[in-house]
Amino acid sequence: GGIISLIKSLPLIVNTFAKAMKDYSNMDRSNSTLRTDQDMSMKVVLLGSLAVVIAIWLIPSIPVNFVGALLIAIFGFFFATVSSRLVGLVGSSNNPVSGMAIATLLISTLALKSTGMVGQDGMMGSIAIGSVICIIAAIAGDTSQDLKTGYIVGATPRKQQLGELIGVLISALTIGAVLYLLNAAWGFGSKDIPAPQATLMKLVVEGVMEGNLPWPLIFAGAGIAIAVEIIGIPVLPFAVGLYLPIHLSAGIMFGGVIRLFLENRKNVSKEVKKEQIDRGVLYTSGLIAGEGLVGVLLAIFAVIKIGESSLADIINLSDFVNLGQIGSVIFFALLILTLFKFTIWYKDKNKAS
Incomplete structure (x- = not known):
């Protein structure tokens, strides 16, 4: 699926990359007198990118050799340009991150294997390269959306770009700490954290490296x-x-069905539909964020020990309340009703008055 999406995007990828390179020499606008034209200096961008690639190569805790660092520089430059322009021109849904990640994973594994970096070190290096490239493509698309939004509202690009750097740094530190916490609490690949995407990447890398796909x-x-x-x-x-897993895809399917219902209703104006769908997106985004926060809180409880038991085991409500499948379905139905309450059943008191 990822490779097909990448192939379908190839004409647009080649076209956008060629246009980006054509204007590359004129990208440094740091001396522009117009506030909304002031970007970070391209010298700072290029030197910073070079420093990051060298750091990836030389820092011992990052399992990437010189070939891996070179692959990151090449793929990162190409995919960042492609992702940012695709998202800026077409939209975030057209960013072929999965295809780029799979292609990078396969090519980097073959490249490291050909240079003699095999076994556990080679597989860790391949995963590291694929992960960095995946993050590069995703952040490039996100940054493009942010800058496009800033252009619409009249923001200063240079200040936005500094904000992006701060945001990436804080996010990396925060997410890294959370990942360590989750692994200490339950362990990735366990029943509590199956990590299907990471398992898929692991199987692909192991299969290519060991020749037993x-x-x-x-x-x-x-x-x-x-x-x-x-x-x-x-x-x-x-x-x-x-x-x-079915417990994840079932929720996605129900959400898609509700979205389809909201979009295909008759006798409802486009403006009302858009407002209700936007409210639904905001509400469900809050549900996702809340679920993540609860997961982190449970992980904290799981690593806190009181005697022989963890705090999570001590306050485990399932020992006292076991709703079973019927109870779970009832609560899921109530959750859907709350979504309707904030969308099609929502009454704006200000507009009514």
Whole structure:
């Protein structure tokens, strides 16, 4: 699915990359007198990027050799340009991050294997390269959206770019600490944190490095993906629904059904539909953030020990309340009703008055 999306985007990728390189020499506008034209100096950008690549190569805790650092520089430059322009011109939904990550993972694993970096070190290096490239593509697209929004409201690009750097640094430190916390509490790959995406990357890298990829299964999956694409179904969402656990994909499916219902109602103006859908997106975004915060809180409880037991075991409500499947369905239905309350049943008192 990722490779098909990348292939479909190739004409636009080549076109946007060529246009970006054509104007590359005119990108340094740091001396512009117009406030909304002031970017960070390209010298700072290039020297900073070079410093990051050298740091990735030389810092011992990062399992990447010189070849890996060079691959990050090449793929990072190309995919950052592609992602930022695709998102800026078309939208964030057209950013082929999955295809880029899979392509990088396969190429980097083969490259490291050819240079003699095999075994555990080679696999860790491949995962590190793929992870960095995936993050580069995602952040480039996000930055493009931010700068486009800033252009619309009249922000200063240079200040936005400094804010992006601060945000990335703080996010990296925060997410790193949370990942260590989750691993200490339950361990990635366990029943509590199955980590299907990380497991998929692990299987691909191990298969390429050790030469034992289950090719019949891979070709069967590729054939299904091609068939799905031919009949007009978006292949990436289909593929995600296949490999994610059912307790995750079921919620995604219900959310999609509700969104479809909101969009296809008759006798409702476009303005009302847009307002209700926007409110639904905000509400469900809060649900996602709340679920993440609760997960971090439970991890903190799991690592705090009181005697032989963790705090999470001591206050485990499932020992006292076991709703079962029927109770879970009832609570899920109540959750959907709350979504309706803030969308189609919402009454704006200010407009009513």
